[in-house]
Each structure stands twice: as structure tokens, then as C-alpha cells.
Amino acid sequence: MKIGIDVGGTFTDFLLAENDGTSSIYKVLSTPRDPSVGLLNGLREMSGTRKMTLEDFIKEVDIIVHGTTVTTNAVLTYTGAKTGLLTTKGLRDALEMRRGIREEQYNNRYTNVKPLVPRYLRQPIEERLDYKGDVITDLVEEDVREAVQTFREENVEAVAICFMNSFANKTHEEQAAEIIRKEMPGKYLTVSADLLPSIRFYDRISTTVLNSYVGPILKSYLLSLTSKLDDIGFSGVLLIMQSNGGVISPDIAMDNAAVTLLSGPAAGPVAGIAYTSIQGYDDCITVDMGGTSFDAALIRNRTPLITTEGEINRLRLALPMLGIVTVGAGGGSIGWIDEGGLLRMGPQSAGSLPGPVCYDCGGKKPACTDADLILGYLDKDFFAGGKIPLNYEKARAAIKEQIADKLNYSVEEAAAGMYSVINSNMASGVREVSVKRGFDPREFPLVVAGGAGPIHACEIAHELEIPVIIIPKESSIFCAAGMLMSDLKHDFVRTYAASFDEIDIERFQKLFREMEAEGNRLLSTEKIPSERIEYRFALDLRYVKQYHEVTVSVTREAVEKGNLESLVTGFHPEHNRLYGYSLEKEGTPVELINMRLSCIGRTDKPKFLEEDFDGADPAKAFKGTREVYIPSARKFQTINVYDGFKLGYGNMVDGPAIIEQVNTSTFVTPDYRVASDRYGSYTMYLKDREEEFKGRVFK
């Protein structure tokens, strides 16, 4: 058995996958103070439903994959470790200055982010390397010892070391680290040249500090979790989700805590690949609409896009992570009228408390969910399977007073406007991961997850002209499902700045071999046999004198052959696709900045259980009809409502229709048709393009 566990702010989601392919979903309340308590509660509930003791149950579990937000929350709430920083004398404010950016230029009330290390704990060290890594000034060990003295007096719990140009020579950082290890034994320590040996000082110092800031917290959490699992006799493998979409053993995660900082939504794209590859797709766009935010990601060749320019709370995190774009749009997004009389949605959210007006928990501002209710997409008596009755009248009154009257619209028109504006906000999130990166969204199936996602899916797809939408069976616990499908993954980088005609091919190959050996070592401690290891080679390239690079993947053969020409061929078309031109014809020289290697250890994936064919007729799932707003017709119509649990493999539902499940409701617009596939997921496609898509569902 395998268990995927996604700890969220309110609920902890579980997907239990049996060896025979059956699976079950569990949700328990999260326990933010010590998330392992909620996690154990969930395991206990699972054993209870099987009438087993927890100890007997856990013996049958081979793998637990766990996504945690403890590091994310520590940064967002400033509850990480008290951290001290050693950095090159004269440059200790780089961390706080963030290169002098004010993100809101016209807003004089906008303040800088509080630094994770206050200035008095940023200790200057006399030492200096030049741009090539050659020593200009030796490290003054006395400075390090003095800093240690301060750190001890101030009860510092974690230390970060980042010196200028250390990407090219780590000896000074190592020398300082030796002293810290000796003088402050047991304290969490991050050395920048180990964590991220690549050029760009601010990126490196910020990432290094983030790692130390969250390190002790992650470490103590994982130690507590592993000991609890030990106590109940768990003898399988525990794996932790990373921001890069891969998983990692707890021991390695403890030393590189920053790799988990944006792991929350990172399992989504992996799940998206699983659900689309069944139908033979290599590419897809995944979206996950929650209460306050909407996450979008793009996958190409079954590989999610990776960025090294991520941020958390406006702090740079330069480790590779999935390029997920988050937009402030969710079921709780509030509608309002601006001074010019235009309707806006969000980014303020009613959250889960007080929540939208219709929850009747004190919310006064009309939210997206209120509009969904007025428009008939939600049934006031069947929200969360009927557990939460929705107050239709209050939602109506709030929309009337705060939106409709101000626009001189009817309540229905205003609700339709709210629905349309938020769909457009979400569509621009999708555009950001696709169009802005040079991809045409029309060529990608859209995988839609999250409780509110399937209500909005057709209209988002419509705005982007996306012809096919896939709503996974596990859409409400999408990320927990994705965790079970993730592989082990370790990313490495080395900076080697050189024009292409000057590259010393032996040094080039040696750097790759070094990274490969390190990856093999880590994966062997994670018990991955060599035949299950894959490598992804990539280079960060640019035209000579440009400042920013384009990451281009290369083959192992090209690296081993040392054929520079073949290494650079992928660069020109990629540059053109992204930025509208290339300089291949002009013969402009190309230069190398960074070399990257990802080492991937393939894990066993859960099987999907296949249902038997049930014919096209969905009649037995028919629940009744109701009045629902049809955006293209701009009016309400009576349409069919189906019970999602009763739809079987092969059943076809024509839009307009509503399909209800406990945790989600799917709105099918008139131009789409839904086919329920053999794994219980829904595929919606444009009726007039059925020939292209139907075959994939029923192949």
C-alpha cells in the first residue's frame, strides 16, 4: 500500500492506494502546531475503517509520500529559527536591500520586507575572492570567532555563510564553516557554495539564508514524525515532496530544507501528467482553484517547466522549482466596484472564515462562491454533500447591494459579471504560464482540480480557446494523488562562465561527472538501484554580453562527445520562441554560464483501477433538473443534473449540464460534451471536435 499525504491549512488530504489499484480518499482536520498529530489521526482513521489496529495497518504500508507546508508557513509568519549570517565585509546589507526594488512604484505606503536575519546578526567577515575565485584577501579567522561570540550571546539557532564570488571557489566558506562546526556544534549550518554554487550574489545569499531559517524547524518536525512512525512500527519508506516536483528522503531534506519551501502545489503538475498521459498526451496545463488562490502550471513532454527565479514572500529563492503561477482568485475572492465604476474580483478573499456570504458565518462581502450559487452552479442543499447549507437570500442581498445596484444591473447580471471577471483573472494566470513563455494554450489539454475548479473550467477554457478539459477523479485531493506519482529528484548546478569557443571540454565534462557522482551517491543512500536512475543535462546559455540566460536541455551523448556545436543547436530556436528573434544567422557567439544536472530515481507508481464499460447512456445517474445561468445565451435555462458517483465508464453527458460530487460540482457549457473514462475521470471536449478527442478516451 502507498499513502500520499498533503497537509493543507485547513485539511490534511490522504490518498490511500492499494496494490490492486483501488484507492480511497480521506480528509482530517490539520493540526498546525504539530502537523504530525493530524497525520497520525488520518492513519488511525484509515486503520479504523479497516477494523485493524494502527500497528497492524502500518505494517502493510510500503511508502508514505508527504508534502508539508511547515517551511512555507515559517517564512510567511516569521517563525523560523533565529539565524546568523556570515558574509563578506562591506556587503552585509545585500540581503535586506533586495537590489533596491519597490514592487509598487506609485505606492508610498508600501514597505520593504522584513529581513529574515536582522542587521546586527549579519556579521561582516574580512576576506575576498575576485570574479574568477582567486584570493585577493585571506579569510580573517578572528572575525569568524568574534561572530561566533555574538551568535552565542544572542542564542542563534542556525547559521548561514555566503561570501562574494564563492561560486567560483568555496575554500573561504569551507574555512569559516569548519570554525562554526567546531565552535557551535549541532547548530544548523548552510554553506552557499554547497547549496547553490552559481553566480548572482543576491540570489545565493537570499536562498542560503532561507535554508538556515527554515532548517531547524523542518529538521525537528521530520525527526518527530519519523519517531512517531517508528513507534507504531512503520518499516516502509518515507519521502518528502520538494518544490521541484520530485521527492527526497527525510535525511537529505533536513540539510536542504529550502527545497521544500514551495512544495505545496508542486505535486499538482505531476498528477496532471499522470491523468493526461493515460490518454496519450505529452503536454498539458494544470490548474488548481482553491479558496483564495489559483495555481497554474504548464507541462511539456511530460516534464513540468522549471524556474530558478522563484520568490517566497518577496524573498528570492533561486533553487530550481516548478514554474507555478499563483493568482489571487478562488472561491472566496471578493467582488467590488472601483472608483471608475468597473467591476473587480479579488485579490482580497473572504477565506474560509468568515467565508463567502452564503456560508452564513458572518461574511458580508459578496464572493465568487456567492455568484456561483446565484447562477445555479451550486445547489444550496448539496454543498459539501449537504453538510454545509448555503444561504441563498443573503448572498443575493449582498450582490444586489454591493454590485448590482452600483452597476444598474440585475442581481443575475451582476453575478454573471463576477463569474466572468474571475474567469478572466484565472485565464490570465494560465496565459502567464503559456503565452508569456511562448506557448499556445490551445494546444494543451487543461487539467482542472480543486473544489471550485470544475465550475469555472469550461469558461476558462473558452476564453483561451482550449478544446479539451480533463477533470480527474481525485480532483479534490489532486496534490495528494500527485505525490504518489512523483520520482526522487536531486538538482545540481555549477557556474562555468565562458564563451563557447573558449570552453575547456575536459573541465566541462569533469563538472558534469562531479554532479553525477554526487547524485548517484544521494540516490544510493535512498536505495535506488542504478538501472532506475535517469539524468537530465541542461545548459544556461545566452548570446555574448546578454545578461540573462535561456536554459536548454542537452543529451548525455553530446556532453560525452564534447561536440560544442551540437550542444548549442537547441538555443537559437528557443530564444526566438521566447523573445521574437534569434541571432543564429548573424553568427553572434553564444556563451555558457551555468551547467545543470537533475538526477532522477524512478519510483513504483500506483496502478489506476479500470472500470468496466457501461455504455454511453447516463440515465441512471440522472438526478433532476434545475435553473442554471448559461453565459453564452446570457440567460437562465433548465438543464440536467447528474450524480457523478453513478456515472460509469463510457457514459456521455451533453452540455449544458451539471455533474455533482460531494466535493466538487462540474458545470458543462452547451458547447462541450463530457465522457467518463475508464478511471472515473471526466473528459470534456468541444462537441464539434469530437473526432479528435473521443478516441483518446475510449482507446
Place this chain on the structure above:
Amino acid sequence: MTEIDKILVSVLQRRFKSITEEMSIALARTTRSPILCEAKDFVTGLYDARGKMLEQTENLPILSFSLGPVCEYILKYYGDEIYPGDVIFHNDVFSMGNQNNDVAVYKPIFYRDKLVAWAACKGHQADIGGNVAGGYNPNATEVWQEALRIPPVKVYEKGKLRKDVWDLIFANIRYDIVAEDMRAEIGSCVVGERGLLAIVEKYGIDVFESHKDYLFQATEKMMKAEIRTIPNGTYHGEANVYYDGRHPGSRFKIRVDITVRDEEIIFDYSETDPQTNGFVNGTFTSSASATVLTFLQMVNPDMPHNDGMIRPIKIIIPEGTILNASYPKATTFGNHLCPPNADSIIRALASAIPERITAGWNQLLCGLTTGTDQRKNAKFVDIVFLGLKGGSGATKGVDGYDHIGMIDASGGVLDQDYEMFEQQTPHLLLEHEYWRDSAGAGQYRGGLGIITKFMIGSDDTTVVTFGDGDVEPAFGLFGGKDSTLNKINLIYPDDRVYKTTSKDLVENVPAGTVWSQRAGGGGGYGDPLKRSAAVVAEEVRNGIISFESAKNDYGVIVDPDTYEVDEEATGRARRE
């Protein structure tokens, strides 16, 4: 007339915004000059068929409010000879350009053979010919000593490169990277064109036109509502400009009368001093941009940036004044008259909207180095962005922003990354830290200034300085204190110190010379004795306020061992 779908108006506004952002990303990622790709000294925008602004992304707003006027000029200039596939360059300050170095690209967007819109962008190019590499020539008195003038010129016509025109332009510019960076500007316009055409194809030209007009009206309404919150009246403000680069001790006044009448605001600079006989002169568009961007900081920051936004704002700047020089005066310094212009506006409106204005910002004092990087035997030019960023003025309830830089960028222009700086120039960075006690004291203190030192790495380096703030510091308001002065010194290897003036050109600077720069802080707001003593103590612990300043400026006595507030002594000091 098509029926207006108000929801679609909101959707289109968002879409225009995201297209100009896409254009901005493309430009930042592909340009070579650190001025563009690291500091983002550029703007990208979309304009309608008449040249009216649809939306802009303004990394450096001082460039931005001239793109529209130039677009209108280009339309008039070419008449009906604008074709699909054209690409037009422009920098000429006597046809609505703002600064010679800010070179714009305009690309007309055609849909079914009809001109429907323009994509444009403009960036500060590393060189534009003229007497001095990099363009800042304090000895210039006429435009030809400063730059190659590019009135509108087509470098592509009907999709075909005009090779002779291209070569003529770049034969007059020192650095190869400028041609590459202009290609990047064209690429950015292609990105904008793709995005805008997708909209027109989807909704049709009639819907696009009518909804765009409605958007302009809605935004105009929004700006009028903002203006209505300012009490009616006429408000007078003044600020000084020191030294024209040629006459030591010279001083000029900017004078503005701001009249607010219900939904309209008029900025009248008629009483401003006459133009100088140096390069310290503004152009109409650089000065008007300064006015607009300063005013935008006093209204709802969330307003869409389009033609409707600027309609209720009237700006009067007579030709022949220091803010609107007449042909053929030198004007390269003109963008940098924004800080004193902003000061005059802030001073004027301080009494009318005290809760919305800031105290004075640190004025720009900037430098650049050019020469040959002997490590690579290649030319380099580098504006020292990381050294110029002082603090902003405090406002009611909020301290000034530390190390933000001049008000014309307001934190949109970034420091070079330190390690990239050492790769791309021969220099070695020695210090780049907050400058203790540089901020103007106040209940809300000004933003901190910074200290920057680096060792110049190649012989025969040329140093240019341009700016202000070395005579008069950023001013405090409502009891807040003034801040500290800017300066740039060159410490030669023989320890000789050369104190640069605020507009200087120093040649043959040897390797090993230390560039030592101080960028001052911002002005304080409100009585410093009312500042939280605990916050002052924390700032002493962090070394950004000295014990002496805590005592003398804030009346806060901090224990030197524990960094705790000595409550009793503080109470006494604050009473006295």
C-alpha cells in the same frame, strides 16, 4: 456603435496590462546593456490607432509619458505612408522625445490592412554618439554635441530592412551592443503586436474600438474622482536646481502653481527660470512625465495607466524655461530635473493633502564609468546604479523606503547584482551598505541612504557624474528633519582625493582609484520626539542610527550594553 459589455472592458484592461508586461519581460531578458537588463531603464506600451495610450509598463516612469505624444507626432509625420511591417526609430527631443539616449521603437499594428494600434518601447541606450561615450556631456551647449538625432526614421519598411539606414545610424554609435539592444526592442514590439492582434481577432475591431473608448472614459472618471478629493485652490511650490555644469555656483528655480478646480488639476510652470546655457535643461515631455509620475504617487496606485488617466491633468510649461528648452539647446540632463520638479510639487501640495504627500526624496547623484576592460580587451560602459539609490521621503504613518533611488524610478530601477558587476566591469566592489544616520529624523524617518565604494580596475577610465543633491539635502516636513548630502569622491592610488562636482567629466582615471560615493537619505515626517522609542533602540542595535543621533535627534537614550531604552532618561530628554 456596438453595445458596451462592461465586463469585457475589465477583461480587456487586464489583457492590455499583461501584454505590456510580456513585452517588458522580453526586453529585460534579451538586452545586453546592464542599464536595460539589470536596471530596467525602459518602458513598454500599447497605443491606439491615434497614438493614445492603451496601457504601459513603466519600469522607469520618466521615460514613459512621452511615448504617446511621439506616436501622435509619427502619425502626423508619415500621414498615409505607414505600412504593415514598418519599424520606426525615434529619439529626437525636439519632436517630443524626452532624452537623447532614450531611443524608442514604434511598430504599427495592422489588422486586415487597417492600422488598429501601435506597440512601442523605449530604453536608455548605452551610447548614442555625440562627444562623450554614454551621452552625458556636461560641456554641451547644443544637441549635436550630445547625440545623434533620430527624428522618426523607418528602419524597416513593409517588412524589409533598410540596410543603408540601419548602417548609417549604427555607424554613428560607439558600442556594438546598442544595435543588439535595438533588435531586442524590436523583438519586444513583436511580442506586443502578437498579443494585441489576438485580441482584435477574437472580438473584432468594432468591439475593440468601442470598449477601448469606454475604458478611457472609466479611467478618466476614476482620476477625476481622485482630484475631487483635493480641496479647490491654487498652491505654489518651489525648488532649486544647482549648477548647470558650466558655471560654478549657478542656481535655478523651478516654480509651480497648481490649481485644483473640482475635477481638473493644472500644473503651471510659467514662473520657472529660463533655460541654462549648458545641458541642464528639460524637454516638455521629460518635465511633463515628471509631473505626472509625482502626482500619481498621491492618488490611488491601482489606477489603469491609459489616456483617460491623464486627460484631467493639464500641464503648462512655456518654451525657453529650464523645463522646456528651445531648439537647439543641450538637454541630456533633463530627465534628472524630475527630483527638483517633484520637490516643488510636494511643497505646493503639502498643506492641501498632508496625509498623502511624502517629505523630500533623496535627489539623484549618479555616475558612470567607461573605458576598456583590460581583462577581456573589450569596451565597457556602466552606469553605477547600485551607488545612486538613496532614501525616499517619509509619509504619515510610514517610514521612507531605504535605498530606493530617485523618485523618477521609485524603486523600479535595480542595483546590478554584485557578482555580475564584477564580471561585466573590471571593478572590484569594496562596500555597499546602509549609511548610518543618513535618514532625516522624524516621527516617521526618511529612507536610508547608502555608501558605495569600488576600486576602478582599468587605466584610462573615464568617469562622468550627473545629478544634484550635493548642496541641499532632502527636506523634512511637519517637524521632520532634513537628511544628508550626496557626494562622489575619487581617491587616486597616490591618496589624492578628487571631489567631483555634480556634473563632471574626469578622464584618464588610473586603475586602483577608489570610487567613494554617498547617496543621502530621505526627509523625515513629523516630530522625531514622537517616534516610538523601542523602534529607535532597535535601529541603534542594527547600527543604522548612532547612539548620538538617538539622543540628539530623537531624545531616546539607549543602553550601550543591552540596547534597551533607558525609559527614565528618555522621558527626561524628551520633556526638555
